[in-house]
Amino acid sequence: MLDQLPELIDPVVFAERTSHLVGSVKFQRMNRLSEFLFDKEGEMKVDLHFYKEGKVPTIEGHIEGHLNLICQTCLQSLPWDVRKEVKIGMVQTMEQADRLEDGLEPMLITEGKVSFPGIVEDEVIIALPDYPRHAEACMQYTNVEFVEPEKSEDEPDNPFSVLAKLKNTGAQ
Numbered sequence: 001m002l003d004q005l006p007e008l009i010d011p012v013v014f015a016e017r018t019s020h021l022v023g024s025v026k027f028q029r030m031n032r033l034s035e036f037l038f039d040k041e042g043e044m045k046v047d048l049h050f051y052k053e054g055k056v057p058t059i060e061g062h063i064e065g066h067l068n069l070i071c072q073t074c075l076q077s078l079p080w081d082v083r084k085e086v087k088i089g090m091v092q093t094m095e096q097a098d099r100l101e102d103g104l105e106p107m108l109i110t111e112g113k114v115s116f117p118g119i120v121e122d123e124v125i126i127a128l129p130d131y132p133r134h135a136e137a138c139m140q141y142t143n144v145e146f147v148e149p150e151k152s153e154d155e156p157d158n159p160f161s162v163l164a165k166l167k168n169t170g171a172q
């Protein structure tokens with residue numbers, strides 16, 4: 001069982017002290033992410049090093065987790081695995097952001113503490129597809145109460161018969 005990680009951190013201080021955060025953050029702590037989720041069960045596993053790269057406070061490591069997104073076609077659950085490498089350079093101005101070395105993702109920081117789940121959440125959201133949808137036909141997922149009609153041996157597998165049945169019963 002991994003530890004739940006803190007709510008507020010000062011990432012610059014973490015970098016100055018050379019810190020390592022390993023643990024998990026529950027999706028329930030990520031409000032902005034919740035609009036993408038079919039259900040909020042689960043968590044992201046987090047393994048992040050904070051250190052200074054020259055003068056730049058840096059966060060490097062990876063996050064991973066299993067999400068249930070909302071399929072934008074059928075609005076049902078879409079299982080989705082995220083595993084993302086993280087490399088963030090903390091900056092205070094846009095000019096500093098422009099000067100970051102390649103491969104570092106700029107994170108604008110202000111004085112003091114920031115939400116740690118918020119940092120993880122940003123990384124998750126970046127990793128999500130623009131238009132999440134089932135790769136195959138959505139019909140098989142559309143309704144948990146939906147039971148596929150039993151096929152007799154000689155009946156061809158015809159998706160339209162399913163549609164017709166849904167129409168007949170008025171189920172929608």
Ligand SMILES: [Zn+2]
Nearest residue numbers: 071074134138
């Ligand atoms: Zn779908």
